[in-house]
Amino acid sequence: MKVGICGCGWLGTPLASHLLAAGHQVVGTKRQSDAAQAWSQSLGAPMVPFDVMAPDYHHAQPLLDCDIVVINIAAGRRNADFDSYRNAMTAFIDHLAQAGVEHVLFISTTSVYGELKGQVTEQTPTAATTASGQAHEAIEAHVDRVYGERGSVLRLAGLIGGERHPSTMLSGRTGLSGGSEPVNLIHRSDVIAAISAMIHQRQWGHVFHLSADLHPSKSVYYSWAAREMGLTPPEYHPSAGDGKWIDASHTLAQLGLTLRYASPYQMIANGQVTSDDPAPK
Structure with missing residues:
Protein backbone atom coordinates (compact mmCIF):
# COMPACT_ATOMS: atom_id res chain seq x y z
CA MET A 1 0.00 0.00 0.00
CA LYS A 2 0.98 3.62 -0.46
CA VAL A 3 0.92 5.29 2.95
CA GLY A 4 1.14 9.02 3.57
CA ILE A 5 2.41 10.22 6.93
CA CYS A 6 1.41 13.82 7.48
CA GLY A 7 3.79 15.04 10.16
CA CYS A 8 7.19 13.32 10.14
CA GLY A 9 8.69 14.35 13.44
CA TRP A 10 9.45 12.48 16.66
CA LEU A 11 6.82 9.77 15.95
CA GLY A 12 6.25 10.06 12.21
CA THR A 13 9.87 9.62 11.13
CA PRO A 14 10.49 6.24 12.82
CA LEU A 15 7.00 5.17 11.74
CA ALA A 16 7.96 5.95 8.15
CA SER A 17 11.18 3.91 8.48
CA HIS A 18 9.22 0.99 9.92
CA LEU A 19 6.63 1.00 7.13
CA LEU A 20 9.31 1.30 4.44
CA ALA A 21 11.11 -1.70 5.90
CA ALA A 22 7.80 -3.60 5.86
CA GLY A 23 7.53 -3.06 2.10
CA HIS A 24 5.08 -0.17 1.86
CA GLN A 25 5.50 2.88 -0.30
CA VAL A 26 5.69 5.92 1.97
CA VAL A 27 5.20 9.64 1.37
CA GLY A 28 5.94 11.95 4.27
CA THR A 29 5.47 15.63 5.03
CA LYS A 30 7.42 18.27 6.90
CA ARG A 31 6.58 21.95 7.17
CA GLN A 32 9.92 23.23 5.89
CA SER A 33 11.25 22.54 2.38
CA ASP A 34 14.87 22.05 3.49
CA ALA A 35 13.83 19.58 6.21
CA ALA A 36 11.67 17.70 3.70
CA GLN A 37 14.56 17.43 1.26
CA ALA A 38 16.99 16.21 3.93
CA TRP A 39 14.49 13.61 5.17
CA SER A 40 13.87 12.36 1.64
CA GLN A 41 17.58 11.90 0.98
CA SER A 42 18.11 10.16 4.34
CA LEU A 43 15.29 7.62 4.04
CA GLY A 44 15.10 7.30 0.27
CA ALA A 45 11.39 8.08 0.13
CA PRO A 46 9.39 11.06 -1.14
CA MET A 47 8.88 13.91 1.32
CA VAL A 48 6.82 16.98 0.50
CA PRO A 49 6.74 20.31 2.33
CA PHE A 50 3.27 20.80 3.81
CA ASP A 51 1.83 22.99 6.55
CA VAL A 52 -1.77 22.22 7.47
CA MET A 53 -2.20 25.79 8.74
CA ALA A 54 -1.23 27.16 5.30
CA ALA A 80 -1.58 27.21 20.38
CA ASP A 81 -4.67 28.58 18.66
CA PHE A 82 -6.82 25.49 18.98
CA ASP A 83 -9.78 26.95 17.09
CA SER A 84 -7.56 27.57 14.05
CA TYR A 85 -6.01 24.13 14.48
CA ARG A 86 -9.41 22.43 14.54
CA ASN A 87 -10.63 24.36 11.49
CA ALA A 88 -7.45 23.63 9.51
CA MET A 89 -7.54 19.95 10.35
CA THR A 90 -11.20 19.48 9.43
CA ALA A 91 -10.61 21.30 6.13
CA PHE A 92 -7.61 19.04 5.48
CA ILE A 93 -9.72 15.92 6.12
CA ASP A 94 -12.33 17.24 3.69
CA HIS A 95 -9.63 17.77 1.06
CA LEU A 96 -8.27 14.23 1.52
CA ALA A 97 -11.75 12.81 0.95
CA GLN A 98 -12.34 14.98 -2.12
CA ALA A 99 -8.96 13.88 -3.53
CA GLY A 100 -9.97 10.24 -3.24
CA VAL A 101 -7.75 9.13 -0.35
CA GLU A 102 -9.39 5.86 0.67
CA HIS A 103 -8.53 5.68 4.37
CA VAL A 104 -7.53 8.10 7.11
CA LEU A 105 -5.99 7.33 10.50
CA PHE A 106 -6.09 10.27 12.91
CA ILE A 107 -3.57 10.21 15.76
CA SER A 108 -5.43 11.70 18.72
CA THR A 109 -4.92 11.93 22.48
CA THR A 110 -6.46 10.48 25.63
CA SER A 111 -6.98 14.08 26.80
CA VAL A 112 -10.39 13.77 25.09
CA TYR A 113 -11.45 11.92 28.26
CA GLY A 114 -10.91 15.08 30.29
CA GLU A 115 -11.17 14.80 34.07
CA LEU A 116 -12.90 11.42 34.15
CA LYS A 117 -11.88 9.16 37.01
CA GLY A 118 -11.32 5.45 37.30
CA GLN A 119 -11.16 2.94 34.46
CA VAL A 120 -11.49 4.37 30.95
CA THR A 121 -12.10 2.02 28.01
CA GLU A 122 -12.45 2.64 24.28
CA GLN A 123 -16.24 2.74 24.79
CA THR A 124 -16.11 5.46 27.49
CA PRO A 125 -17.77 8.66 26.20
CA THR A 126 -15.36 11.55 25.76
CA ALA A 127 -15.56 14.51 28.14
CA ALA A 128 -12.81 16.90 27.09
CA THR A 129 -12.22 19.91 29.34
CA THR A 130 -9.10 21.54 27.88
CA ALA A 131 -8.92 23.48 24.61
CA SER A 132 -6.60 20.82 23.20
CA GLY A 133 -8.87 17.97 24.23
CA GLN A 134 -11.93 19.70 22.81
CA ALA A 135 -10.17 20.36 19.49
CA HIS A 136 -9.16 16.70 19.19
CA GLU A 137 -12.68 15.63 20.15
CA ALA A 138 -14.08 17.77 17.29
CA ILE A 139 -11.54 16.44 14.78
CA GLU A 140 -12.33 12.85 15.75
CA ALA A 141 -16.03 13.55 15.16
CA HIS A 142 -15.20 15.03 11.76
CA VAL A 143 -13.21 11.95 10.75
CA ASP A 144 -16.27 9.87 11.61
CA ARG A 145 -18.63 12.13 9.64
CA VAL A 146 -16.46 12.29 6.53
CA TYR A 147 -14.85 8.84 6.48
CA GLY A 148 -17.15 6.67 8.60
CA GLU A 149 -16.14 3.03 8.24
CA ARG A 150 -13.11 4.05 6.15
CA GLY A 151 -11.45 6.05 8.92
CA SER A 152 -10.05 5.21 12.35
CA VAL A 153 -8.79 7.09 15.41
CA LEU A 154 -5.92 6.16 17.70
CA ARG A 155 -5.83 8.00 21.04
CA LEU A 156 -2.44 8.02 22.73
CA ALA A 157 -1.54 8.39 26.38
CA GLY A 158 1.63 10.30 27.34
CA LEU A 159 4.41 9.46 24.89
CA ILE A 160 7.84 8.20 25.90
CA GLY A 161 10.85 7.10 23.86
CA GLY A 162 14.20 8.31 22.65
CA GLU A 163 15.05 11.44 24.63
CA ARG A 164 11.46 12.08 25.68
CA HIS A 165 10.37 11.45 29.25
CA PRO A 166 8.19 13.65 31.50
CA SER A 167 10.72 13.45 34.33
CA THR A 168 13.10 15.71 32.41
CA MET A 169 10.48 18.49 32.61
CA LEU A 170 9.31 17.67 36.14
CA SER A 171 12.78 17.41 37.68
CA GLY A 172 13.23 19.66 40.70
CA ARG A 173 9.74 21.11 40.61
CA THR A 174 7.90 21.49 43.90
CA GLY A 175 4.31 21.90 44.98
CA LEU A 176 2.94 19.76 42.19
CA SER A 177 -0.67 18.59 42.46
CA GLY A 178 -2.26 15.28 41.54
CA GLY A 179 0.44 13.07 43.05
CA SER A 180 -2.02 10.26 43.76
CA GLU A 181 -3.34 10.18 40.19
CA PRO A 182 -2.42 7.22 37.97
CA VAL A 183 0.26 7.53 35.32
CA ASN A 184 -0.86 6.84 31.74
CA LEU A 185 2.14 6.41 29.44
CA ILE A 186 2.89 4.58 26.20
CA HIS A 187 6.23 3.92 24.51
CA ARG A 188 6.83 5.06 20.95
CA SER A 189 7.76 1.58 19.75
CA ASP A 190 4.39 0.22 20.94
CA VAL A 191 2.60 3.04 19.13
CA ILE A 192 4.45 2.21 15.91
CA ALA A 193 3.58 -1.47 16.29
CA ALA A 194 -0.09 -0.58 16.77
CA ILE A 195 -0.25 1.75 13.75
CA SER A 196 1.47 -0.87 11.62
CA ALA A 197 -1.03 -3.51 12.75
CA MET A 198 -3.97 -1.23 11.98
CA ILE A 199 -2.68 -0.68 8.44
CA HIS A 200 -1.78 -4.33 7.77
CA GLN A 201 -5.04 -5.65 9.18
CA ARG A 202 -7.16 -2.92 7.58
CA GLN A 203 -8.68 -1.97 10.90
CA TRP A 204 -11.00 0.81 9.77
CA GLY A 205 -14.08 2.25 11.38
CA HIS A 206 -12.70 1.96 14.93
CA VAL A 207 -11.61 4.11 17.85
CA PHE A 208 -8.56 2.63 19.58
CA HIS A 209 -6.44 3.91 22.43
CA LEU A 210 -3.07 2.98 23.90
CA SER A 211 -1.48 3.07 27.32
CA ALA A 212 0.83 0.81 29.25
CA ASP A 213 -0.90 -1.77 31.45
CA LEU A 214 0.60 -0.58 34.75
CA HIS A 215 -0.51 2.72 36.29
CA PRO A 216 1.57 3.71 39.34
CA SER A 217 0.83 7.05 40.99
CA LYS A 218 2.53 10.15 39.62
CA SER A 219 4.36 10.89 42.87
CA VAL A 220 5.77 7.36 43.10
CA TYR A 221 6.66 6.89 39.45
CA TYR A 222 8.10 10.28 38.56
CA SER A 223 10.21 10.36 41.71
CA TRP A 224 11.58 6.91 40.87
CA ALA A 225 12.17 7.83 37.22
CA ALA A 226 14.02 11.02 38.13
CA ARG A 227 16.36 9.14 40.46
CA GLU A 228 16.98 6.48 37.79
CA MET A 229 17.88 9.22 35.32
CA GLY A 230 20.13 11.05 37.75
CA LEU A 231 17.71 13.98 38.10
CA THR A 232 16.26 15.79 41.09
CA PRO A 233 12.90 14.18 41.92
CA PRO A 234 9.79 16.38 41.79
CA GLU A 235 7.80 17.03 44.95
CA TYR A 236 4.03 16.67 45.09
CA HIS A 237 1.48 18.06 47.51
CA PRO A 238 -0.39 15.37 49.43
CA SER A 239 -3.60 14.72 47.51
CA ALA A 240 -6.68 12.59 47.79
CA GLY A 241 -8.74 10.98 45.08
CA ASP A 242 -7.85 9.18 41.90
CA GLY A 243 -7.68 10.22 38.28
CA LYS A 244 -8.39 8.14 35.21
CA TRP A 245 -6.49 5.09 34.12
CA ILE A 246 -6.54 4.03 30.48
CA ASP A 247 -7.48 0.39 29.92
CA ALA A 248 -6.27 -0.55 26.43
CA SER A 249 -6.98 -4.28 26.71
CA HIS A 250 -9.68 -4.19 24.00
CA THR A 251 -7.37 -2.42 21.52
CA LEU A 252 -4.54 -4.85 22.19
CA ALA A 253 -6.84 -7.87 21.81
CA GLN A 254 -8.38 -6.59 18.57
CA LEU A 255 -4.97 -5.86 17.06
CA GLY A 256 -3.41 -9.05 18.41
CA LEU A 257 -0.64 -7.10 20.15
CA THR A 258 1.38 -7.58 23.30
CA LEU A 259 3.02 -4.41 24.55
CA ARG A 260 6.80 -4.41 24.55
CA TYR A 261 6.67 -1.93 27.42
CA ALA A 262 3.66 -2.99 29.46
CA SER A 263 5.03 -1.18 32.52
CA PRO A 264 6.36 2.41 32.72
CA TYR A 265 9.21 1.01 34.81
CA GLN A 266 10.44 -0.87 31.72
CA MET A 267 10.73 2.38 29.78
CA ILE A 268 13.95 3.39 31.52
CA ALA A 269 17.07 1.23 31.43
CA ASN A 270 20.51 2.09 32.81
CA GLY A 271 19.35 5.60 33.57
CA GLN A 272 18.22 6.24 29.96
CA VAL A 273 14.85 6.24 28.23
CA THR A 274 14.59 3.17 26.02
CA SER A 275 14.63 4.04 22.34
CA ASP A 276 14.28 0.81 20.40
CA ASP A 277 11.58 0.58 17.74
CA PRO A 278 9.75 -2.61 16.74
CA ALA A 279 11.11 -4.87 14.05
CA PRO A 280 9.24 -4.77 10.73
CA LYS A 281 6.36 -7.23 10.43
Whole structure:
Protein backbone atom coordinates (compact mmCIF):
# COMPACT_ATOMS: atom_id res chain seq x y z
CA MET A 1 0.00 0.00 0.00
CA LYS A 2 0.98 3.62 -0.46
CA VAL A 3 0.92 5.29 2.95
CA GLY A 4 1.14 9.02 3.57
CA ILE A 5 2.41 10.22 6.93
CA CYS A 6 1.41 13.82 7.48
CA GLY A 7 3.79 15.04 10.16
CA CYS A 8 7.19 13.32 10.14
CA GLY A 9 8.69 14.35 13.44
CA TRP A 10 9.45 12.48 16.66
CA LEU A 11 6.82 9.77 15.95
CA GLY A 12 6.25 10.06 12.21
CA THR A 13 9.87 9.62 11.13
CA PRO A 14 10.49 6.24 12.82
CA LEU A 15 7.00 5.17 11.74
CA ALA A 16 7.96 5.95 8.15
CA SER A 17 11.18 3.91 8.48
CA HIS A 18 9.22 0.99 9.92
CA LEU A 19 6.63 1.00 7.13
CA LEU A 20 9.31 1.30 4.44
CA ALA A 21 11.11 -1.70 5.90
CA ALA A 22 7.80 -3.60 5.86
CA GLY A 23 7.53 -3.06 2.10
CA HIS A 24 5.08 -0.17 1.86
CA GLN A 25 5.50 2.88 -0.30
CA VAL A 26 5.69 5.92 1.97
CA VAL A 27 5.20 9.64 1.37
CA GLY A 28 5.94 11.95 4.27
CA THR A 29 5.47 15.63 5.03
CA LYS A 30 7.42 18.27 6.90
CA ARG A 31 6.58 21.95 7.17
CA GLN A 32 9.92 23.23 5.89
CA SER A 33 11.25 22.54 2.38
CA ASP A 34 14.87 22.05 3.49
CA ALA A 35 13.83 19.58 6.21
CA ALA A 36 11.67 17.70 3.70
CA GLN A 37 14.56 17.43 1.26
CA ALA A 38 16.99 16.21 3.93
CA TRP A 39 14.49 13.61 5.17
CA SER A 40 13.87 12.36 1.64
CA GLN A 41 17.58 11.90 0.98
CA SER A 42 18.11 10.16 4.34
CA LEU A 43 15.29 7.62 4.04
CA GLY A 44 15.10 7.30 0.27
CA ALA A 45 11.39 8.08 0.13
CA PRO A 46 9.39 11.06 -1.14
CA MET A 47 8.88 13.91 1.32
CA VAL A 48 6.82 16.98 0.50
CA PRO A 49 6.74 20.31 2.33
CA PHE A 50 3.27 20.80 3.81
CA ASP A 51 1.83 22.99 6.55
CA VAL A 52 -1.77 22.22 7.47
CA MET A 53 -2.20 25.79 8.74
CA ALA A 54 -1.23 27.16 5.30
CA PRO A 55 -1.75 24.25 2.91
CA ASP A 56 -0.32 24.16 -0.59
CA TYR A 57 -2.13 21.21 -2.14
CA HIS A 58 -0.46 21.59 -5.53
CA HIS A 59 2.93 20.60 -4.10
CA ALA A 60 1.29 18.02 -1.82
CA GLN A 61 -0.10 15.92 -4.68
CA PRO A 62 2.07 12.86 -3.82
CA LEU A 63 0.36 12.81 -0.42
CA LEU A 64 -3.08 13.01 -2.03
CA ASP A 65 -2.24 10.04 -4.25
CA CYS A 66 -1.83 7.72 -1.24
CA ASP A 67 -4.20 4.90 -0.32
CA ILE A 68 -3.93 5.72 3.38
CA VAL A 69 -2.99 8.96 5.16
CA VAL A 70 -1.88 8.91 8.79
CA ILE A 71 -2.62 12.36 10.23
CA ASN A 72 -0.03 12.98 12.90
CA ILE A 73 -0.11 16.76 13.32
CA ALA A 74 0.07 18.29 16.78
CA ALA A 75 -1.29 21.75 17.51
CA GLY A 76 1.82 22.74 19.44
CA ARG A 77 2.34 22.85 23.16
CA ARG A 78 2.53 26.57 23.86
CA ASN A 79 0.27 29.42 22.83
CA ALA A 80 -1.58 27.21 20.38
CA ASP A 81 -4.67 28.58 18.66
CA PHE A 82 -6.82 25.49 18.98
CA ASP A 83 -9.78 26.95 17.09
CA SER A 84 -7.56 27.57 14.05
CA TYR A 85 -6.01 24.13 14.48
CA ARG A 86 -9.41 22.43 14.54
CA ASN A 87 -10.63 24.36 11.49
CA ALA A 88 -7.45 23.63 9.51
CA MET A 89 -7.54 19.95 10.35
CA THR A 90 -11.20 19.48 9.43
CA ALA A 91 -10.61 21.30 6.13
CA PHE A 92 -7.61 19.04 5.48
CA ILE A 93 -9.72 15.92 6.12
CA ASP A 94 -12.33 17.24 3.69
CA HIS A 95 -9.63 17.77 1.06
CA LEU A 96 -8.27 14.23 1.52
CA ALA A 97 -11.75 12.81 0.95
CA GLN A 98 -12.34 14.98 -2.12
CA ALA A 99 -8.96 13.88 -3.53
CA GLY A 100 -9.97 10.24 -3.24
CA VAL A 101 -7.75 9.13 -0.35
CA GLU A 102 -9.39 5.86 0.67
CA HIS A 103 -8.53 5.68 4.37
CA VAL A 104 -7.53 8.10 7.11
CA LEU A 105 -5.99 7.33 10.50
CA PHE A 106 -6.09 10.27 12.91
CA ILE A 107 -3.57 10.21 15.76
CA SER A 108 -5.43 11.70 18.72
CA THR A 109 -4.92 11.93 22.48
CA THR A 110 -6.46 10.48 25.63
CA SER A 111 -6.98 14.08 26.80
CA VAL A 112 -10.39 13.77 25.09
CA TYR A 113 -11.45 11.92 28.26
CA GLY A 114 -10.91 15.08 30.29
CA GLU A 115 -11.17 14.80 34.07
CA LEU A 116 -12.90 11.42 34.15
CA LYS A 117 -11.88 9.16 37.01
CA GLY A 118 -11.32 5.45 37.30
CA GLN A 119 -11.16 2.94 34.46
CA VAL A 120 -11.49 4.37 30.95
CA THR A 121 -12.10 2.02 28.01
CA GLU A 122 -12.45 2.64 24.28
CA GLN A 123 -16.24 2.74 24.79
CA THR A 124 -16.11 5.46 27.49
CA PRO A 125 -17.77 8.66 26.20
CA THR A 126 -15.36 11.55 25.76
CA ALA A 127 -15.56 14.51 28.14
CA ALA A 128 -12.81 16.90 27.09
CA THR A 129 -12.22 19.91 29.34
CA THR A 130 -9.10 21.54 27.88
CA ALA A 131 -8.92 23.48 24.61
CA SER A 132 -6.60 20.82 23.20
CA GLY A 133 -8.87 17.97 24.23
CA GLN A 134 -11.93 19.70 22.81
CA ALA A 135 -10.17 20.36 19.49
CA HIS A 136 -9.16 16.70 19.19
CA GLU A 137 -12.68 15.63 20.15
CA ALA A 138 -14.08 17.77 17.29
CA ILE A 139 -11.54 16.44 14.78
CA GLU A 140 -12.33 12.85 15.75
CA ALA A 141 -16.03 13.55 15.16
CA HIS A 142 -15.20 15.03 11.76
CA VAL A 143 -13.21 11.95 10.75
CA ASP A 144 -16.27 9.87 11.61
CA ARG A 145 -18.63 12.13 9.64
CA VAL A 146 -16.46 12.29 6.53
CA TYR A 147 -14.85 8.84 6.48
CA GLY A 148 -17.15 6.67 8.60
CA GLU A 149 -16.14 3.03 8.24
CA ARG A 150 -13.11 4.05 6.15
CA GLY A 151 -11.45 6.05 8.92
CA SER A 152 -10.05 5.21 12.35
CA VAL A 153 -8.79 7.09 15.41
CA LEU A 154 -5.92 6.16 17.70
CA ARG A 155 -5.83 8.00 21.04
CA LEU A 156 -2.44 8.02 22.73
CA ALA A 157 -1.54 8.39 26.38
CA GLY A 158 1.63 10.30 27.34
CA LEU A 159 4.41 9.46 24.89
CA ILE A 160 7.84 8.20 25.90
CA GLY A 161 10.85 7.10 23.86
CA GLY A 162 14.20 8.31 22.65
CA GLU A 163 15.05 11.44 24.63
CA ARG A 164 11.46 12.08 25.68
CA HIS A 165 10.37 11.45 29.25
CA PRO A 166 8.19 13.65 31.50
CA SER A 167 10.72 13.45 34.33
CA THR A 168 13.10 15.71 32.41
CA MET A 169 10.48 18.49 32.61
CA LEU A 170 9.31 17.67 36.14
CA SER A 171 12.78 17.41 37.68
CA GLY A 172 13.23 19.66 40.70
CA ARG A 173 9.74 21.11 40.61
CA THR A 174 7.90 21.49 43.90
CA GLY A 175 4.31 21.90 44.98
CA LEU A 176 2.94 19.76 42.19
CA SER A 177 -0.67 18.59 42.46
CA GLY A 178 -2.26 15.28 41.54
CA GLY A 179 0.44 13.07 43.05
CA SER A 180 -2.02 10.26 43.76
CA GLU A 181 -3.34 10.18 40.19
CA PRO A 182 -2.42 7.22 37.97
CA VAL A 183 0.26 7.53 35.32
CA ASN A 184 -0.86 6.84 31.74
CA LEU A 185 2.14 6.41 29.44
CA ILE A 186 2.89 4.58 26.20
CA HIS A 187 6.23 3.92 24.51
CA ARG A 188 6.83 5.06 20.95
CA SER A 189 7.76 1.58 19.75
CA ASP A 190 4.39 0.22 20.94
CA VAL A 191 2.60 3.04 19.13
CA ILE A 192 4.45 2.21 15.91
CA ALA A 193 3.58 -1.47 16.29
CA ALA A 194 -0.09 -0.58 16.77
CA ILE A 195 -0.25 1.75 13.75
CA SER A 196 1.47 -0.87 11.62
CA ALA A 197 -1.03 -3.51 12.75
CA MET A 198 -3.97 -1.23 11.98
CA ILE A 199 -2.68 -0.68 8.44
CA HIS A 200 -1.78 -4.33 7.77
CA GLN A 201 -5.04 -5.65 9.18
CA ARG A 202 -7.16 -2.92 7.58
CA GLN A 203 -8.68 -1.97 10.90
CA TRP A 204 -11.00 0.81 9.77
CA GLY A 205 -14.08 2.25 11.38
CA HIS A 206 -12.70 1.96 14.93
CA VAL A 207 -11.61 4.11 17.85
CA PHE A 208 -8.56 2.63 19.58
CA HIS A 209 -6.44 3.91 22.43
CA LEU A 210 -3.07 2.98 23.90
CA SER A 211 -1.48 3.07 27.32
CA ALA A 212 0.83 0.81 29.25
CA ASP A 213 -0.90 -1.77 31.45
CA LEU A 214 0.60 -0.58 34.75
CA HIS A 215 -0.51 2.72 36.29
CA PRO A 216 1.57 3.71 39.34
CA SER A 217 0.83 7.05 40.99
CA LYS A 218 2.53 10.15 39.62
CA SER A 219 4.36 10.89 42.87
CA VAL A 220 5.77 7.36 43.10
CA TYR A 221 6.66 6.89 39.45
CA TYR A 222 8.10 10.28 38.56
CA SER A 223 10.21 10.36 41.71
CA TRP A 224 11.58 6.91 40.87
CA ALA A 225 12.17 7.83 37.22
CA ALA A 226 14.02 11.02 38.13
CA ARG A 227 16.36 9.14 40.46
CA GLU A 228 16.98 6.48 37.79
CA MET A 229 17.88 9.22 35.32
CA GLY A 230 20.13 11.05 37.75
CA LEU A 231 17.71 13.98 38.10
CA THR A 232 16.26 15.79 41.09
CA PRO A 233 12.90 14.18 41.92
CA PRO A 234 9.79 16.38 41.79
CA GLU A 235 7.80 17.03 44.95
CA TYR A 236 4.03 16.67 45.09
CA HIS A 237 1.48 18.06 47.51
CA PRO A 238 -0.39 15.37 49.43
CA SER A 239 -3.60 14.72 47.51
CA ALA A 240 -6.68 12.59 47.79
CA GLY A 241 -8.74 10.98 45.08
CA ASP A 242 -7.85 9.18 41.90
CA GLY A 243 -7.68 10.22 38.28
CA LYS A 244 -8.39 8.14 35.21
CA TRP A 245 -6.49 5.09 34.12
CA ILE A 246 -6.54 4.03 30.48
CA ASP A 247 -7.48 0.39 29.92
CA ALA A 248 -6.27 -0.55 26.43
CA SER A 249 -6.98 -4.28 26.71
CA HIS A 250 -9.68 -4.19 24.00
CA THR A 251 -7.37 -2.42 21.52
CA LEU A 252 -4.54 -4.85 22.19
CA ALA A 253 -6.84 -7.87 21.81
CA GLN A 254 -8.38 -6.59 18.57
CA LEU A 255 -4.97 -5.86 17.06
CA GLY A 256 -3.41 -9.05 18.41
CA LEU A 257 -0.64 -7.10 20.15
CA THR A 258 1.38 -7.58 23.30
CA LEU A 259 3.02 -4.41 24.55
CA ARG A 260 6.80 -4.41 24.55
CA TYR A 261 6.67 -1.93 27.42
CA ALA A 262 3.66 -2.99 29.46
CA SER A 263 5.03 -1.18 32.52
CA PRO A 264 6.36 2.41 32.72
CA TYR A 265 9.21 1.01 34.81
CA GLN A 266 10.44 -0.87 31.72
CA MET A 267 10.73 2.38 29.78
CA ILE A 268 13.95 3.39 31.52
CA ALA A 269 17.07 1.23 31.43
CA ASN A 270 20.51 2.09 32.81
CA GLY A 271 19.35 5.60 33.57
CA GLN A 272 18.22 6.24 29.96
CA VAL A 273 14.85 6.24 28.23
CA THR A 274 14.59 3.17 26.02
CA SER A 275 14.63 4.04 22.34
CA ASP A 276 14.28 0.81 20.40
CA ASP A 277 11.58 0.58 17.74
CA PRO A 278 9.75 -2.61 16.74
CA ALA A 279 11.11 -4.87 14.05
CA PRO A 280 9.24 -4.77 10.73
CA LYS A 281 6.36 -7.23 10.43
